[in-house]
Amino acid sequence: MASELTLNNGVALPGIGFGVFQNPPEQTAAAVETALRTGYRHIDTAAAYGNEREVGEGLRRSGLPREDVFIETKVWVSDYGFDQTRHAFEKASAKLGLEVIDLLILHQPMPHYFDRTVAAYRGLEKLLADGRVRAIGVSNFMPEDLERLIERTDVVPAVNQVELHPYFSQPDVQAADASHGVLTQAWSPIGGITFYSGWGEGRKSVMDDPVLARIAEAHAKSPAQVMLRWHVQEGRSAIPKSTNPTRIAENFDVFGFELADDEIALIDGLDTGVRNGPDPRGRNEGYWDMKIPEA
Numbered sequence: 001m002a003s004e005l006t007l008n009n010g011v012a013l014p015g016i017g018f019g020v021f022q023n024p025p026e027q028t029a030a031a032v033e034t035a036l037r038t039g040y041r042h043i044d045t046a047a048a049y050g051n052e053r054e055v056g057e058g059l060r061r062s063g064l065p066r067e068d069v070f071i072e073t074k075v076w077v078s079d080y081g082f083d084q085t086r087h088a089f090e091k092a093s094a095k096l097g098l099e100v101i102d103l104l105i106l107h108q109p110m111p112h113y114f115d116r117t118v119a120a121y122r123g124l125e126k127l128l129a130d131g132r133v134r135a136i137g138v139s140n141f142m143p144e145d146l147e148r149l150i151e152r153t154d155v156v157p158a159v160n161q162v163e164l165h166p167y168f169s170q171p172d173v174q175a176a177d178a179s180h181g182v183l184t185q186a187w188s189p190i191g192g193i194t195f196y197s198g199w200g201e202g203r204k205s206v207m208d209d210p211v212l213a214r215i216a217e218a219h220a221k222s223p224a225q226v227m228l229r230w231h232v233q234e235g236r237s238a239i240p241k242s243t244n245p246t247r248i249a250e251n252f253d254v255f256g257f258e259l260a261d262d263e264i265a266l267i268d269g270l271d272t273g274v275r276n277g278p279d280p281r282g283r284n285e286g287y288w289d290m291k292i293p294e295a
């Protein structure tokens, strides 16, 4: 039985979702269709991934009723601003082929240009008030970003999606989210960012960790399943990505076993405090400036 989480506005979110970052558009519809046939009911995409159209196609190919699937996407920073963000919704909605998006979040905090971030979030609040989205949130927000946003806006974000796997579990971010009633959502939940090819040499893959291997062996499960079970038992949303049907099924098969408290503590103890993804406080101008095409 899959777990379900409840957002701070009462909307339900499946505990394990499905990510599509770095999925070429031509593989995305098939991966989404496979995931939905496997039992996933939450898909996470982003304007910046360039595959929203194919996510919509995968959803339609699955034949599932629209209301049975929770669709989340993200506004890219070049579309921040009150009017621009509402237009970003129109682009995403048209590409996905959906009138209503279940969860729309800001992809980055942009602390150096925070007025624009606040204006973008105000745009999300308007979309929420108008019933175009069912929930709104943020991604890659550090505790100070969250604090500043909450001081200047009306709706507390439903989620904060951040890099979170055993080697970088961001206890400070999780505590700040929890103190505001914001659900922490784990990106790279099985540590993809620690082993993606082409992302720099010398990374230590969490998938090869000996502690995880021992726990996995004890439960006759894989390290990926142990990591996903750790997220589920700690009450986080997790959105593993795969294009491989066997691994798509493996990553959803995490509801028939239970990690003991000491095993959870061992996994918590693997945190290195070292970020693998881009620093959300950085001024990565070229990257942030990427334009999102019209629908």
Ligand SMILES: NC(=O)c1ccc[n+]([C@@H]2O[C@H](COP(=O)([O-])OP(=O)(O)OC[C@H]3O[C@@H](n4cnc5c(N)ncnc54)[C@H](OP(=O)(O)O)[C@@H]3O)[C@@H](O)[C@H]2O)c1
Residues within 6 Å of the ligand: 018, 019, 020, 021, 022, 044, 045, 107, 139, 140, 161, 162, 186, 187, 188, 189, 190, 191, 192, 193, 196, 207, 222, 224, 225, 239, 240, 241, 242, 243, 244, 247, 248, 250, 251
């Ligand atoms: N908000 C943000 O800034 C942000 C940043 C990054 C990611 N995200 C979101 O989070 C989602 C997940 O994160 P992610 O894609 O970075 O990493 P991830 O889900 O932790 O890992 C994905 C990687 O693991 C491989 N994999 C999948 N299942 C596996 C298994 N059971 N055993 C071994 N390898 C496995 C995948 O390859 P195969 O496809 O070949 O299976 C892929 O290389 C993304 O797709 C995206 O939706 C958000």
